Amino acid sequence: MEVDKGKGEAEETRKVAEADRDTVTLKSSDGKLFEVSKEAAARLSTVLAGMIAGGSIDDNGTDLKQIGSEALENVVDYCNKHANSIPSAALISSSISFNTAPFKEPEEWERKFVDRLSHDALFDLVEAANFLGMERLLDVTCHKISEMMKGKSPDQIREVFNIKNDYTKEELEEIRQELAWAFYDD
Amino acid sequence: MDASQESGGGGGGAKKPKATSSSPVAAVGDELLRQILLRLPDMGSLANAALAEKRWYAIASDPAVFRRFDALRHPPLLGFILTDRGDQLFPRRCSILRFVHATRGYSNLASVAAGTDFFFEDLPDDDLEYGGWDADWRLRSCAGGRLLLSRGYGGQITRRLRPHRTDRRLPPRIHRLLAFHPHGPLRHCCRRG
Numbered sequence: 001m002e003v004d005k006g007k008g009e010a011e012e013t014r015k016v017a018e019a020d021r022d023t024v025t026l027k028s029s030d031g032k033l034f035e036v037s038k039e040a041a042a043r044l045s046t047v048l049a050g051m052i053a054g055g056s057i058d059d060n061g062t063d064l065k066q067i068g069s070e071a072l073e074n075v076v077d078y079c080n081k082h083a084n085s086i087p088s089a090a091l092i093s094s095s096i097s098f099n100t101a102p103f104k105e106p107e108e109w110e111r112k113f114v115d116r117l118s119h120d121a122l123f124d125l126v127e128a129a130n131f132l133g134m135e136r137l138l139d140v141t142c143h144k145i146s147e148m149m150k151g152k153s154p155d156q157i158r159e160v161f162n163i164k165n166d167y168t169k170e171e172l173e174e175i176r177q178e179l180a181w182a183f184y185d186d
Numbered sequence: 187m188d189a190s191q192e193s194g195g196g197g198g199g200a201k202k203p204k205a206t207s208s209s210p211v212a213a214v215g216d217e218l219l220r221q222i223l224l225r226l227p228d229m230g231s232l233a234n235a236a237l238a239e240k241r242w243y244a245i246a247s248d249p250a251v252f253r254r255f256d257a258l259r260h261p262p263l264l265g266f267i268l269t270d271r272g273d274q275l276f277p278r279r280c281s282i283l284r285f286v287h288a289t290r291g292y293s294n295l296a297s298v299a300a301g302t303d304f305f306f307e308d309l310p311d312d313d314l315e316y317g318g319w320d321a322d323w324r325l326r327s328c329a330g331g332r333l334l335l336s337r338g339y340g341g342q343i344t345r346r347l348r349p350h351r352t353d354r355r356l357p358p359r360i361h362r363l364l365a366f367h368p369h370g371p372l373r374h375c376c377r378r379g
Contacts, residue, residue, distance in 0.1 A: 103225055123210035130218055138221065145211075146225035154237035162209040166240050175237060182233035 024052065026076070027061030028069035040079040046133030066131050071124035078113060078137055106140045114144040220245050229255045 023035045042049040051057055064072060106114070114122060122141060129137035149157050158165055167175070211219070223246055226232050232255050236246035245251065265288040 120210050123214060126218060126222075127214065130221075142218075142222045143225050145222045146227075146231075149222075149235050150227055150231050152231075152234060154234050157235060157238040161211040161238075163211060163239050165238070167237075172237065175243060179233040179236065182229040 021059075024048070024057050025059065025061045026072060027058075027063050028067055028072040029065050030069050032069040032072070033061045034069075034072055034076045036076045036079050040082060044079055044082060044134050044136060046135075048132060064132075067128045068124060070121055071128040074117070074121065074125050075128050075132065075134070075137070078134075081109060081113065082136075103139060103143065106143055110140045111144075114140055216241070216245055220248065220251060224251055224254060226255075 022038050024038050024041055026034045026036060028034070038052060042052050051062065056062070067075070114125075117125065122144060126138065126141040126145065128134075129141055148160055152160065154165075157163075165172075214222075219242070223232060223235055223242070226235065232246050232251070236243040266286045
């Protein structure tokens with residue numbers, strides 16, 4: 001079914017000048033070029049799907065000024081690794097409501113994919129996934145970051161994420177009391 | 187088409203300038219941070235995150251975030267009440283009625299369990315309308331964190347009770363019998379042997 005949909009999309013984009021190519025070239029903020037399968041890009045990224053359908057893909061490298069080369073490499077890597085069985089990004093984004101839908105657990109390869117990333121690379125990737133409208137990759141990267149918080153004390157969380165405590169002692173105590181009931185949920 | 191107009195999911199990406207500091211999470215926009223916090227597994231983790239920084243607290247307090255975690259809050263299982271009969275005399279006359287703790291490894295829960303009166307030791311048995319054996323409370327059922335008790339011939343008087351914490355005294359008498367804690371500790375489980 002997804003394959004048919006992919007073909008359908010390909011039909012539509014045939015009008016576009018570069019339609020005979022089955023890859024698109026993406027250009028990072030620092031000018032590096034990456035090739036990615038057009039089908040995968042359209043399926044996994046609502047933004048790239050829109051650009052492909054709208055014919056705004058540049059043969060010489062579509063500028064993605066907000067994304068650095070390391071993050072873009074990871075995006076492309078993710079697209080390439082992604083199995084064909086996943087519904088199109090547009091389909092996912094229309095059906096997910098973040099407030100109600102349970103999140104899908106990352107698959108084993110997706111876990112490994114984000115586990116190997118450095119802290120900085122992970123955050124760059126989450127921004128890139130958000131920017132490109134890649135719901136699934138956003139899911140996987142946000143999940144990974146939330147796992148880094150799980151079961152940690154506020155102090156440990158600050159240490160992991162290198163953030164400063166901007167509470168006064170009194171404020172902290174007040175909120176701690178306000179939230180005390182939450183901790184019975186362990 | 188300018189791709190920057192198309193930002194898909196959360197929108198937070200381009201809002202803030204890229205941080206040059208060593209704290210990449212500070213560069214993440216509120217909406218993205220919200221997406222991250224939404225994926226925490228339980229209310230305790232969310233509360234700890236909220237205590238880390240004021241911005242995190244503000245996002246965690248967002249009603250939409252909060253609602254999601256509230257829905258996730260399955261009251262934790264403290265343990266089981268074991269009986270050898272379904273219609274057990276309660277609390278003192280039966281010899282085989284045990285509470286089995288299921289809190290090993292959860293220090294928060296263990297202290298809750300330790301401070302909880304599961305057998306209503308201070309349940310009044312001074313209701314003089316009834317005398318003799320039928321003045322005893324019987325455990326009839328257990329569900330949703332409450333015990334169903336009855337006494338009298340045919341069990342016509344029933345109370346739904348949630349085991350309460352002995353370190354938080356409740357008002358006496360009838361209020362105590364009907365009171366329950368909205369965030370009380372016991373989920374349920376009554377196994378009949």
